[in-house]
Amino acid sequence: MNSNHFEKMKNGKGFIAALDQSGGSTPKALAAYGITEDAYNSEDEMFDLVHEMRTRIITSPAFSSERILGAILFEQTMDREIDGQYTADYLAGKGIVPFLKVDKGLAEKENGVQLMKPIHDLDETLRRANERNIFGTKMRSVIHEPNEDGIKEVADQQFDIGKRIIEAGLIPIIEPEVNIHNENKEKSEELLKAEIAKHLDKLSENENVMLKLTIPTKADLYKELAEHPRVVRVVALSGGYSREEANEKLKKNNGLIASFSRALTAELNVEQSDEEFNKTLQEAVDTIYDASVNKE
Template identity: 80%
Template sequence: MNTTQFDKIKNGNGFIAALDQSGGSTPKALAGYGVPEDAYSNEDEMFDLVHKMRSRIITSPAFDSDKILGTILFEQTMDREIEGKYTADYLADNNIVPFLKVDKGLAEKENGVQMMKPIHDLDETLRRANERNIFGTKMRSVIHESNQSGIEAVVNQQFEIAKRIMEYDLVPIIEPEVNINSEDKEKSEEILKNEILKHLNNLSKDENVMLKLTIPTKANAYKELIEHPRVVRVVALSGGYSREEANEKLKENEGLIASFSRALIADLSANQSDEEFNNSMKHAVDKIYDASVNKK
C-alpha cells in the first residue's frame, strides 16, 4: 500500500470526487452534461463521450489536489488514458488518490433494501486494480426502510466483500446509502451505525476500511464511526440533495467530508467554453471543500 496516499486520505483537508457513473447511470450523467442520447449510437460511443467528459473534469485547473484528496473511477476509466497516462497514474502524478468502483449495480428491493448484485469477476478486477496502481475501491448498496434484517444483510455483504478487497492490499470504501426520501431515515441510520460498529470491532489492527454514508438526519450521528480506529475516513454522498443543501448539511457534521458526484458536476456543460467550464468547476470545488473543512 502507498503510505503517502494513505496519510493523505486519512489526514488531508479536502474531499473525494466521485466520477464513477457506470453503464446504467451514464446516459443520465451525459444528458445532465448537455450530451443527449441521440449524440451516440452505441455503448462504445457513449463511453467515449463520458471519458471525454471525465478527462475534461480531471484536467481542469480547478481539479486541484490542495482541495481534492481522491477520485472514484469507473472500471473503464481505469483502463483508459488521460494525456498519455492511465487515469490512476495521471491522478497519482497530480497528488490525487485513485479509487475504483467495483460493484455491478443493485439487486431488486427486498426487506426494504437493495443488496449488491453478485460480483463474479471481483478477484480479476482487484488484480487489475493493483496493476493500474489503484489505492482503494468503492461498492454501493441502498437502504430504503428501517428493516433490521435487511440492513443487517446489507452490512454483512459489504464487509464480506471488503475482507476480500483488503487481501489485495486495497482500502475498501463501504457505501450502504440510506435513501434521503425514506420516511424513517433517522431510524435506518441508527440501525446502520450499530451494524457497522459490530463489524468494525471485529477487524484486526491491519484491516482498515472507509465508509461512504448519506449525510445523517441527526447531526454528528456517525461520530463513533468517524473516530473508530479501523476507519480511515468517513465520506458523505450527496444522495440527490442539491449542492447547496448537501453542503449545509455536511457543515453540521464534524469530521465528515464530501464524496459528491451529481452535486460536483451539476453546473458543467459540454457547451461551455474552457473558461466557463473551469469557472463552474472552481465554484463547485471551492464550495464543497469549504463544507468539508469548515464546520458550524
C-alpha cells in the same frame, strides 16, 4: 499499499470526487452535461463521450490536490488514458488518490433494502486494480426502510466483500447508502450505525476501511464511527440533495467530508468555453471543500 496515499486519505484536508457513473447511469450523466442520447449510436460511443467529459474535469486546473483528496473511477476509466497515462497514474501525478468502483449494480429490493448484485469477477478486478495503481475501491448498497434484517444483510455483505478487498492490499470504501426519501431515514441510520460498529470492532489491527454514508438526519451521528481506529475516513454522498443543501447538511457533521458526484458536476456543460467550464468547476470545488473542512 501506497503509504503517502494512506496518509493523505487519513489526515488530508479536502474531499473525494465521485466520477464513477457506470453503464446504467452514464446516459443521465451525459444528459446533465448537455449530451443527449441521440448524439451517440452505440455503447462504445457513449463511453467515449463520458471519458471525454471526465478527462475535461480531471485535467481542469480547478481539479487539483489543493481541494481534492481522491477521485472514484468507473472500471472502464481505469483502463483508459489521459495525456498518455492511465487515468489513475495521471491522478496520482496531480497528487489525487485513485479509487475504483467495483460493484455491478443493485439487486431487486427485498427486506426494505437493495443488496449488491454478485461480483463474479472481483478477484480479477482487484488484480487489475493493483496493476493500475488503484489505492482503494467503492461498492454501493441502498437502504429504503428501517428493516433490521435487511440492514444487517447490507452490512454483512459490504464487510464480507470488504475483507476480500483488504486481502488484495486495497482500502475498501463501504457504501450502504440510506435513501434520502426513506420516510424513517433517522431510524434506518441508527440501525445502520449499530451494524457498522459491530463489524468495525471485529476487524484486526491491519484491516482498515473507509465509509461512504448518506449525510445523517441527526447531526454528528457518525462522529464515533469516524473516530474508530479501523476507519481511515468517513465520506458523505450527496444522495440527490442539491449542492447547496448537501453542503449545509455536511457542515453540521464533524468527521465527515464530501464524496459528491452530481452535486459536483451538475452545472457543467459541454457547450461551455474552457474558461466558463473551469470557473464553474472551481466554484463547485470551493464550496464543497469549505463544507468538508469548516464545521459549525
